[in-house]
Amino acid sequence: xxxxxxxxxxxxxxxxxxxxxxxxxxxxxxxxxxxxxxxxxxxxxxxxxxxxxxxxxxxxxxxxxxxxxxxxxxxxxxxxxxxxxxxxxxxxxxxxxxxxxxxxxxxxxxxxxxxxxxxxxxxxxxxxxxxxxxxxxxxxxxxxxxxxxxxxxxxxxxxxxxxxxxxxxxxxxxxxxxxxxxxxxxxxxxxxxxxxxxxxxxxxxxxxxxxxxxxxxxxxxxxxxxxx
Numbered sequence: 001x002x003x004x005x006x007x008x009x010x011x012x013x014x015x016x017x018x019x020x021x022x023x024x025x026x027x028x029x030x031x032x033x034x035x036x037x038x039x040x041x042x043x044x045x046x047x048x049x050x051x052x053x054x055x056x057x058x059x060x061x062x063x064x065x066x067x068x069x070x071x072x073x074x075x076x077x078x079x080x081x082x083x084x085x086x087x088x089x090x091x092x093x094x095x096x097x098x099x100x101x102x103x104x105x106x107x108x109x110x111x112x113x114x115x116x117x118x119x120x121x122x123x124x125x126x127x128x129x130x131x132x133x134x135x136x137x138x139x140x141x142x143x144x145x146x147x148x149x150x151x152x153x154x155x156x157x158x159x160x161x162x163x164x165x166x167x168x169x170x171x172x173x174x175x176x177x178x179x180x181x182x183x184x185x186x187x188x189x190x191x192x193x194x195x196x197x198x199x200x201x202x203x204x205x206x207x208x209x210x211x212x213x214x215x216x217x218x219x220x221x222x223x224x225x226x227x228x
Contacts, residue, residue: 011191011192011193011194012190012193012194012195012197013190013191015195019195022195023193023195023198024131024189024190026198027189027198027201027202027205028202028205030083030086030198030199030202031201031202031205031206033087034086034087034090034202034206035090035206035209037087037090037091037094038090038091038093038094038097038210039094040094041090041091041094041095041098042093042094042095042097042098042101043094043098044094044098045094045095045098045099046098046099046101046102050098050099051098051099051102052099054095054098054099055099055100055103057095058096058099058100061092061095061096062096064092065089065092065093065096068085068088068089068092069089071085072085072086072089072203076199076200076203077197077200082199082203083199086199086202086203086206090206093210104217104221108220108221108224108225111217111220111221111224112217114220115213115216115217115220116213118216118220119209119212119213119216122175122179122182122212122216123182123208123209123212126179126182126183126186127182127186127205129183130182130183130186130187130190131186131190134190135187136187136191137180137183137184137186137187137188138184138187138188138191138192140180140183140184141184143180144177144180144181144184147173147176147177147180148177150173151170151173151174151177154166154170154173155170158170164222164225164226167218167222168219168222168223168226170218171215171216171218171219171222172219174211174214174215174218174219175212175215175216175219178208178211178212178215179212181208181211182205182208182209182212185201185204185205185208186205188201188204189201189204189205
């Protein structure tokens with residue numbers, strides 16, 4: 001979600017219309033393929049014969065995903081390797097999501113599906129607005145970063161303070177922050193990336209979508225528990 005700013009003449013916003021259109025097409029192609037990888041791997045890992053083994057591997061998958069994410073951040077401008085790492089990261093997220101969502105669906109039937117639909121609607125609506133409006137949302141950068149710090153601090157506090165209300169507020173704040181990041185990153189893709197940096201934009205969108213989904217899921221689970 002951070003960008004190395006090239007010279008103004010290197011921004012895709014200053015390129016001819018056909019270059020801009022091709023850049024956006026490439027960003028979203030990479031993004032949608034990553035979603036397909038996550039969904040495909042997730043569906044496979046959610047199978048009854050596979051899910052128990054994947055749940056046993058969950059700590060290793062979480063650590064592996066974290067390490068791949070760090071490497072991906074440093075290698076995002078290395079042609080070829082950046083795409084490989086991106087899809088590997090997407091596959092690991094699918095391996096985590098598949099069995100975990102299966103368990104959550106057993107505890108709260110239909111909630112994971114509701115979270116997926118809401119995520120798609122929110123992400124699609126905000127992305128379309130950012131693209132169609134052409135507004136520069138870079139002013140949100142500092143506020144959103146402060147929000148991430150707040151989430152980290154709140155997450156640590158919740159290890160020691162178990163409160164349903166606090167968990168609900170935490171999830172709601174996460175939804176707001178990553179909704180803001182969708183506007184911010186879509187704007188940055190349009191105005192602060194060069195024509196050869198499509199993979200950086202796709203990675204940012206994927207991370208925004210993934211985090212938004214987790215926080216919407218947490219929020220719906222908390223609301224569902226409060227109704228029970």
